[in-house]
Amino acid sequence: MSSTTDHGAGTDGNPGTPPSTDDARSDRLEWRLTIERLSSYWLLGAGLFAIALFGLIVLTLVQQSIPIVSEHSLLEMVTSSNWDPAQEEFGFLPAIVGTIYVTVLSMAMGTPIAILAAIYIAEYAEGRTKMIVSSFIDVLAAIPSVIFGLVGLIVVVPFVGDYLAPALGAHSIGLGIVTVSLVMAIIVTPFMISLSVESLEALPDELRESSLGVGATKWETIRSVLLRAAGPGIFSAILLGFGRVFGATIVPAMLIGGQTAIPDSPFDAGETLPTLIVNDFGELMSLPLTQSALILVGLMLLVIVWLFNFGAMLVRRRLKRRWQY
């Protein structure tokens, strides 16, 4: 407890303390009020800091990407597949295609598993097992992505190159879009699971009881009642997961192989928007136009992730109204 309040309470009517004059007491109050006022300014500042930080980031990125947008039209850059900064050719298409490939593939693999695992944790697991499984998932969510990248290099690259690609009749050196997608699917599931579990567990037990009471099986209850009632939360978890994969940097940079051409098959090497930044920023910082182009990529990432977030919010609101229980 703060000493101020202890002391303030003690001065009244306690014979043990030295008699305090009215002066001292009003000084004390003055002091407390000054602290209150100063702290409220600081806290207001801290509250506004979140908005200011966001504004500053957006403004800086916008301002720095003006040079490239005034040189080349945005549409031209997005549809051109020629990326050669040394020749001032800035075609983002290969990276965009690569990003879409990675995002769609890893979400296609990750989403069903995440939802099923969330159902298991929220509805099937009990007691100790539940605690262990869900804390395992917390741990998985906290493991740094470089470590996933490293394990990907050690385990997934040979697996894809030597087994998966030949089995599907494709050729692969191991590094490539499929490899990245496999690893990203692993990274994004714990994130989606914990959000989905939260919304499943928030549902009232009456829903389960009344559904079971009219004769539905446990699975029918989950499928037709619980998934629907928790739908808004699960949907927004998926959209946030999309945003996660979309902006992932380290794992794609380690595993995608870095090739700026439109990939022919998912087993090809490629680029994603974030890896474009990683691979070119260091060396090409001296070329102002390239720098500007890469900052534009950063801005695009920010805007798209923002759209995903915003979409998640809207979907949650809309579905909540439609799937009321």
Place this chain on the structure above:
Amino acid sequence: MDRYTEQRLFGLLARASAALIVGVLALVVGVTLFRGGRVFLTDPAVAVTPPGSRYMLDGGGGFLHAVLGSLFIVVPATVIAMVLSLSTAIYLQSDYSSERTSEVINMFLNVLWGTPPIVYGVFVLTVIIAVGAQTSLIFGVIAIAIFQYPIMTRYADEALKAAPDTVKEASYGVGATRFETARVTVRAALPGVIAGIIMGFARGIGDAATVLFTAGRSTQMPGGPFDPATTLPILIFEQAASFNAEVRSHAYAASFVLIVAVLALIVASKLLAGRYARFAPGGRHS
């Protein structure tokens, strides 16, 4: 398919998915501990030896520079982010802001929370270029602090919201000011707040994308706040695919150090949260 078969099938699938995820986690942790531990445990000195002069070529010496760099960057960043995020979280409570204001701020925080770390890296690098500085440790601190801020604010906000209202009411009842009440509330929410700070630290120490361009990727010992530095994740990122087996093995050893640190932090966060639960009204069970 009759409904009971369907029920059995999906029950099985749900179990299998959970098992798959736990298995994958075991695989990831196991591979890191095994491959990294083989290098690290045969020569633990590698983590406390400064790098040789041609470190990236022959892997001479060790990676003390990355261990120190990680600490010098993440510890100050966590302190900065802690002060800022706790203040923001306090402001978000109903004592200071209206529901509408806190909703707006929360929206921005959510956007920041979802922003890819690479964007923070690009932003700080842009600032570095704009002010004409060079990439250095201090900018690494700033980048990581920005990255941790929304994460830690969310944890702190949730912890403060979960604190019982009775604490607040009692505090106001004896005539405390808002700030004094906030201090009492923070104390009541301490387990959650501390868990959030440790999780923020763990996320910060593991992130590479924010510091990749801002801290300077140095291969020497960090000299001062304005000298280039490197961190463990950067070291792993750059050396994991090296052609030199010695350099590569250092990446494995570094990943061992990193994963042990992160796992220890998670365990510490759970234990501390339990320990500080005695400050929370309602006793020690949490």
